[in-house]
Amino acid sequence: MKTKEFIITIFFIVTSLLVYAFFPAKNNFEQVAAALIFFIILPFLLNKFFLKKDLSFYGLSLGDWKQGIKWSGYSLVGMGIIFFVLSYYFGFLKNYSVPTFIVGNFTNFLFYEFVISLFFVFMYEFYFRGFVLFVFEQKIGNWSVLAQTGIFCILVFSGMGQLSIYSFLPYIAFAPFAGIIAYKSRSILYSGIVQFVILLILNVLVIKMAV
Secondary structure, rough: OOOOHHHHHHHHHHHHHHHHHHOOOOOHHHHHHHHHHHHHHHHHHHHHHOOOOOOHHHHHOOOOOOHHHHHHHHHHHHHHHHHHHHHHHHOHHHHHOOOOHOOOHHHHHHHHHHHHHHHHHHHHHHHHHHHHHEEEEEEEHHHHHHHHHHHHHHHHHHHHOOOHHHHHHHHHHHHHEEEEEEEEOOOOOOHHHHHHHHHHHHHHHHHHHHO
Protein backbone atom coordinates (compact mmCIF):
# COMPACT_ATOMS: atom_id res chain seq x y z
CA MET A 1 0.00 0.00 0.00
CA LYS A 2 1.36 3.39 -1.00
CA THR A 3 2.00 5.99 1.69
CA LYS A 4 -0.71 8.29 0.29
CA GLU A 5 -3.29 5.49 0.35
CA PHE A 6 -2.24 4.51 3.88
CA ILE A 7 -2.54 8.07 5.23
CA ILE A 8 -5.94 8.63 3.63
CA THR A 9 -7.19 5.28 4.94
CA ILE A 10 -6.00 6.05 8.49
CA PHE A 11 -7.76 9.43 8.26
CA PHE A 12 -10.90 7.61 7.11
CA ILE A 13 -10.68 5.14 10.03
CA VAL A 14 -10.19 7.86 12.66
CA THR A 15 -12.90 10.09 11.21
CA SER A 16 -15.48 7.33 10.78
CA LEU A 17 -14.93 6.02 14.31
CA LEU A 18 -15.22 9.51 15.82
CA VAL A 19 -18.43 10.20 13.91
CA TYR A 20 -19.83 6.81 14.86
CA ALA A 21 -18.95 7.29 18.55
CA PHE A 22 -20.89 10.57 18.68
CA PHE A 23 -23.63 9.60 16.22
CA PRO A 24 -27.03 10.48 17.80
CA ALA A 25 -28.70 7.07 17.46
CA LYS A 26 -31.89 7.11 19.51
CA ASN A 27 -33.02 3.49 19.41
CA ASN A 28 -31.78 -0.02 18.58
CA PHE A 29 -32.77 0.25 14.91
CA GLU A 30 -30.79 3.46 14.44
CA GLN A 31 -27.81 1.97 16.30
CA VAL A 32 -27.78 -1.09 14.02
CA ALA A 33 -28.21 1.08 10.92
CA ALA A 34 -25.33 3.34 12.01
CA ALA A 35 -23.08 0.34 12.68
CA LEU A 36 -23.94 -1.13 9.28
CA ILE A 37 -23.09 2.15 7.54
CA PHE A 38 -19.85 2.96 9.37
CA PHE A 39 -18.42 -0.54 9.76
CA ILE A 40 -19.44 -2.22 6.51
CA ILE A 41 -20.90 0.06 3.83
CA LEU A 42 -18.41 2.95 4.06
CA PRO A 43 -15.29 0.70 4.08
CA PHE A 44 -16.69 -1.14 1.05
CA LEU A 45 -17.23 2.17 -0.74
CA LEU A 46 -13.73 3.38 0.15
CA ASN A 47 -12.29 0.21 -1.27
CA LYS A 48 -14.44 0.28 -4.40
CA PHE A 49 -13.68 3.86 -5.40
CA PHE A 50 -10.23 4.49 -3.89
CA LEU A 51 -8.22 1.51 -2.63
CA LYS A 52 -9.55 -0.94 -5.22
CA LYS A 53 -8.20 -4.00 -3.40
CA ASP A 54 -9.50 -7.50 -3.94
CA LEU A 55 -11.80 -8.50 -1.07
CA SER A 56 -9.39 -11.28 -0.14
CA PHE A 57 -7.04 -8.48 0.98
CA TYR A 58 -9.48 -7.85 3.85
CA GLY A 59 -9.64 -11.50 4.87
CA LEU A 60 -12.82 -12.37 2.98
CA SER A 61 -11.47 -15.73 1.84
CA LEU A 62 -10.57 -19.15 3.21
CA GLY A 63 -6.97 -18.03 3.65
CA ASP A 64 -4.54 -20.51 5.19
CA TRP A 65 -6.96 -22.98 6.78
CA LYS A 66 -4.21 -24.86 8.63
CA GLN A 67 -3.07 -21.69 10.38
CA GLY A 68 -6.69 -20.70 10.94
CA ILE A 69 -7.55 -23.96 12.69
CA LYS A 70 -4.27 -24.03 14.61
CA TRP A 71 -4.59 -20.53 16.07
CA SER A 72 -8.33 -20.90 16.60
CA GLY A 73 -7.58 -23.90 18.82
CA TYR A 74 -4.94 -21.99 20.78
CA SER A 75 -7.32 -19.06 21.17
CA LEU A 76 -10.18 -21.20 22.44
CA VAL A 77 -7.89 -22.65 25.12
CA GLY A 78 -6.63 -19.17 26.02
CA MET A 79 -10.15 -17.74 26.22
CA GLY A 80 -11.27 -20.71 28.30
CA ILE A 81 -8.53 -20.00 30.84
CA ILE A 82 -9.32 -16.27 30.87
CA PHE A 83 -13.04 -16.78 31.48
CA PHE A 84 -12.39 -19.44 34.11
CA VAL A 85 -10.24 -16.97 36.02
CA LEU A 86 -12.74 -14.13 35.51
CA SER A 87 -15.64 -16.29 36.65
CA TYR A 88 -13.86 -17.92 39.59
CA TYR A 89 -12.26 -14.79 41.04
CA PHE A 90 -14.42 -11.95 39.71
CA GLY A 91 -17.86 -13.53 39.25
CA PHE A 92 -17.99 -12.91 35.51
CA LEU A 93 -20.77 -15.40 34.71
CA LYS A 94 -22.92 -14.02 37.54
CA ASN A 95 -22.61 -10.51 36.13
CA TYR A 96 -22.71 -11.28 32.42
CA SER A 97 -26.28 -10.91 31.18
CA VAL A 98 -28.26 -11.95 28.12
CA PRO A 99 -31.44 -10.39 26.68
CA THR A 100 -34.43 -11.52 28.72
CA PHE A 101 -36.47 -12.37 25.62
CA ILE A 102 -34.19 -15.32 24.76
CA VAL A 103 -34.43 -16.95 28.21
CA GLY A 104 -36.90 -19.81 28.09
CA ASN A 105 -37.76 -19.27 24.43
CA PHE A 106 -35.76 -21.45 22.04
CA THR A 107 -37.01 -19.70 18.89
CA ASN A 108 -35.96 -16.30 20.21
CA PHE A 109 -32.64 -17.80 21.30
CA LEU A 110 -31.92 -19.10 17.80
CA PHE A 111 -32.91 -15.79 16.21
CA TYR A 112 -30.72 -13.83 18.59
CA GLU A 113 -27.67 -16.07 18.18
CA PHE A 114 -27.80 -16.75 14.44
CA VAL A 115 -29.09 -13.36 13.26
CA ILE A 116 -28.35 -10.56 15.73
CA SER A 117 -25.20 -11.93 17.37
CA LEU A 118 -23.82 -13.26 14.09
CA PHE A 119 -24.39 -9.88 12.43
CA PHE A 120 -22.33 -8.05 15.06
CA VAL A 121 -19.62 -10.72 14.98
CA PHE A 122 -19.27 -10.33 11.21
CA MET A 123 -19.35 -6.55 11.47
CA TYR A 124 -16.58 -6.39 14.09
CA GLU A 125 -14.48 -9.01 12.33
CA PHE A 126 -14.74 -7.32 8.95
CA TYR A 127 -13.97 -3.83 10.21
CA PHE A 128 -11.38 -4.40 12.93
CA ARG A 129 -9.71 -7.64 11.87
CA GLY A 130 -10.30 -7.39 8.12
CA PHE A 131 -10.14 -3.67 7.38
CA VAL A 132 -8.14 -2.05 10.21
CA LEU A 133 -5.70 -4.90 10.85
CA PHE A 134 -4.73 -5.56 7.25
CA VAL A 135 -4.40 -1.84 6.46
CA PHE A 136 -2.08 -1.29 9.43
CA GLU A 137 -0.19 -4.48 8.59
CA GLN A 138 1.07 -2.84 5.40
CA LYS A 139 3.20 -0.48 7.49
CA ILE A 140 3.71 -2.00 10.94
CA GLY A 141 3.51 -5.75 10.35
CA ASN A 142 2.45 -7.90 13.28
CA TRP A 143 2.07 -4.82 15.51
CA SER A 144 -1.20 -4.36 13.62
CA VAL A 145 -2.68 -7.00 15.95
CA LEU A 146 -2.16 -4.66 18.92
CA ALA A 147 -3.22 -1.63 16.88
CA GLN A 148 -6.64 -3.06 16.00
CA THR A 149 -7.09 -4.26 19.59
CA GLY A 150 -6.34 -0.80 20.95
CA ILE A 151 -8.65 0.94 18.49
CA PHE A 152 -11.44 -1.52 19.25
CA CYS A 153 -11.06 -1.02 23.01
CA ILE A 154 -11.07 2.77 22.66
CA LEU A 155 -14.30 2.59 20.65
CA VAL A 156 -15.94 0.27 23.18
CA PHE A 157 -15.04 2.35 26.23
CA SER A 158 -15.99 5.63 24.54
CA GLY A 159 -19.44 4.34 23.64
CA MET A 160 -20.17 2.15 26.64
CA GLY A 161 -22.06 4.81 28.59
CA GLN A 162 -23.97 3.30 31.52
CA LEU A 163 -23.71 -0.28 30.24
CA SER A 164 -21.84 -2.85 32.30
CA ILE A 165 -18.27 -3.69 31.35
CA TYR A 166 -19.22 -7.36 31.65
CA SER A 167 -21.35 -7.08 28.50
CA PHE A 168 -18.30 -6.16 26.45
CA LEU A 169 -15.71 -8.42 28.07
CA PRO A 170 -16.11 -11.29 25.58
CA TYR A 171 -15.36 -8.90 22.69
CA ILE A 172 -12.54 -7.08 24.49
CA ALA A 173 -10.82 -10.23 25.74
CA PHE A 174 -11.03 -11.91 22.35
CA ALA A 175 -9.86 -8.90 20.29
CA PRO A 176 -6.12 -9.74 20.45
CA PHE A 177 -6.80 -13.44 19.84
CA ALA A 178 -9.01 -12.56 16.86
CA GLY A 179 -6.23 -10.37 15.51
CA ILE A 180 -3.68 -13.17 15.78
CA ILE A 181 -5.99 -15.67 14.09
CA ALA A 182 -6.76 -13.29 11.21
CA TYR A 183 -3.11 -12.24 10.86
CA LYS A 184 -1.82 -15.81 10.78
CA SER A 185 -4.53 -17.22 8.51
CA ARG A 186 -5.11 -14.15 6.30
CA SER A 187 -8.83 -14.68 6.84
CA ILE A 188 -11.54 -13.35 9.15
CA LEU A 189 -13.53 -16.56 8.75
CA TYR A 190 -11.79 -18.42 11.56
CA SER A 191 -11.71 -15.54 14.05
CA GLY A 192 -15.39 -14.91 13.33
CA ILE A 193 -16.33 -18.54 13.95
CA VAL A 194 -14.41 -18.64 17.23
CA GLN A 195 -15.95 -15.36 18.42
CA PHE A 196 -19.42 -16.70 17.61
CA VAL A 197 -18.76 -20.00 19.39
CA ILE A 198 -17.50 -18.17 22.49
CA LEU A 199 -20.59 -15.96 22.65
CA LEU A 200 -22.87 -18.95 22.06
CA ILE A 201 -21.27 -20.96 24.88
CA LEU A 202 -21.38 -18.01 27.29
CA ASN A 203 -25.03 -17.30 26.53
CA VAL A 204 -25.99 -20.96 26.99
CA LEU A 205 -24.17 -21.11 30.34
CA VAL A 206 -25.84 -17.93 31.59
CA ILE A 207 -29.29 -19.11 30.48
CA LYS A 208 -28.76 -22.46 32.22
CA MET A 209 -27.84 -20.62 35.42
CA ALA A 210 -30.95 -18.44 35.12
CA VAL A 211 -33.54 -21.22 34.65
